[in-house]
Amino acid sequence: MKYNYYGAIVDTENKTVTTVGKIVIPFSEMDEIATHYKGANRIHKPFLLLFYTDMKNGKLSNWKGEYKKV
Numbered sequence: 561m562k563y564n565y566y567g568a569i570v571d572t573e574n575k576t577v578t579t580v581g582k583i584v585i586p587f588s589e590m591d592e593i594a595t596h597y598k599g600a601n602r603i604h605k606p607f608l609l610l611f612y613t614d615m616k617n618g619k620l621s622n623w624k625g626e627y628k629k630v
Contacts, residue, residue: 561573561629562629562630563611563615563620563627563628563629563630564627564628564629564630565607565608565611565623565626565627566580566607566626567580568580568608568611569630570611570612570615572615575587575588577590577608577612579608590609590612593609594609594612594613597609611623611627
């Protein structure tokens with residue numbers, strides 16, 4: 561399944577995140593980025609990282625109306 565968040569695509573089938581600038585980031589790298597931000601308040605994390613972690617943890621209800629399935 562693919563999710564579009566303001567032009568960024570999170571692809572759960574290919575396990576990649578494609579940014580608005582067309583940079584493809586594998587889930588493994590997103591997990592590393594998330595590790596670096598561990599313990600930080602949500603207000604200090606990049607939006608795409610928040611979306612990715614919420615999607616991964618089944619909390620897309622936090623993003624109601626701000627993303628769409630592609």
